[in-house]
Amino acid sequence: xxxxxxxxSSKQLTPEIIKQIFTVVDQMxxxxxxxxxxxxxxxxxxxxxxxxxxxxxxMSFQSAAQRLKAGMVFAQNxxxxxxxxxxxxxxxxxxxxxxxxxxxxxxxxxxxxxxxxKTSKVPFINAGDGGNEHPTQALIDxxxxxxEIGRLDSLNLVFGFDSLQSRSIHSLSRLLSQYKNNRFxxxxxxxxxxxxxxLAELQSTGTECVIASEVNLHDGYDVAYVNRLQEExxxxxxxxxxxxxKYRLNKPDVENSGCLILxxxxxxxEICTEVDELxxxxxxxxxxxxxxxxxxxxxxxxxxx
Ligand code: CP
Numbered sequence: 390x391x392x393x394x395x396x397x398s399s400k401q402l403t404p405e406i407i408k409q410i411f412t413v414v415d416q417m418x419x420x421x422x423x424x425x426x427x428x429x430x431x432x433x434x435x436x437x438x439x440x441x442x443x444x445x446x447x448m449s450f451q452s453a454a455q456r457l458k459a460g461m462v463f464a465q466n467x468x469x470x471x472x473x474x475x476x477x478x479x480x481x482x483x484x485x486x487x488x489x490x491x492x493x494x495x496x497x498x499x500x501x502x503x504x505x506x507k508t509s510k511v512p513f514i515n516a517g518d519g520g521n522e523h524p525t526q527a528l529i530d531x532x533x534x535x536x537e538i539g540r541l542d543s544l545n546l547v548f549g550f551d552s553l554q555s556r557s558i559h560s561l562s563r564l565l566s567q568y569k570n571n572r573f574x575x576x577x578x579x580x581x582x583x584x585x586x587x588l589a590e591l592q593s594t595g596t597e598c599v600i601a602s603e604v605n606l607h608d609g610y611d612v613a614y615v616n617r618l619q620e621e622x623x624x625x626x627x628x629x630x631x632x633x634x635k636y637r638l639n640k641p642d643v644e645n646s647g648c649l650i651l652x653x654x655x656x657x658x659e660i661c662t663e664v665d666e667l668x669x670x671x672x673x674x675x676x677x678x679x680x681x682x683x684x685x686x687x688x689x690x691x692x693x694x
């Protein structure tokens with residue numbers, strides 16, 4: 390059982406809770422391998438509300454629900470729901486809680502996850518709220534690092550290239566700041582450095598945070614976590630155009646560096662496709678962990694694991 394009803398922020402994910410979740414993730418991975426689908430949630434209905442585009446998060450939650458034999462209800466863009474007629478988020482959630490046992494929502498508005506979680510009588514999972522948080526992605530990222538390196542502490546990490554607007558960077562840096570002796574280097578355009586408030590929050594845990602205009606991955610980094618510039622969140626279009634191809638990992642940047650390369654994807658300009666063949670490029674493996682991680686979360690939040 391988890392000590393919370395809903396997951397809206399990676400701040401809720403302490404090392405002790407993460408350890409418990411990873412144990413269940415490992416069990417789910419074995420169950421996929423051995424049985425494909427199991428009856429664990431065959432008496433449950435999962436609601437998937439995706440009001441911003443998604444491939445991985447939406448389909449891996451669908452796959453997770455299918456593998457646990459849960460039923461599903463969907464809303465896939467705001468214009469096909471009564472949001473279009475002006476219905477509030479609170480009223481929508483009050484309806485959906487009557488149609489399902491757990492609600493998963495992606496929404497463009499920062500803070501929408503907190504509103505939905507407070508309103509909902511059934512468990513709620515934040516699948517991304519604007520540029521704020523993406524806690525289930527952070528769990529997938531941490532699971533990948535743990536599988537590859539065997540620890541989540543004493544890591545020398547690079548985050549790039551849009552630390553200001555990437556909810557995945559916000560959630561993973563918050564999660565990893567709860568472990569001892571991690572060092573974060575944020576790189577990318579000056580205008581897209583992490584906010585002062587995020588930096589202060591991370592530093593308050595004792596995590597060393599550095600800002601660097603450039604990094605060399607051969608300088609002893611354990612992990613580079615890169616993400617596309619978040620085009621849809623730019624108020625200044627010229628800033629996006631000016632920087633979109635300036636920050637990219639090419640094969641020589643990565644080869645023989647010993648640095649693990651993660652990306653929550655979709656990959657746009659931030660990693661050259663030549664990097665894909667390198668053994669330390671693990672972003673597609675990382676995406677594949679979405680299913681067992683989300684199976685574990687569904688089962689645990691519904692009191693079945
Ligand atoms: N990583 C991630 O959130 O991908 P999608 O936007 O495709 O769901």
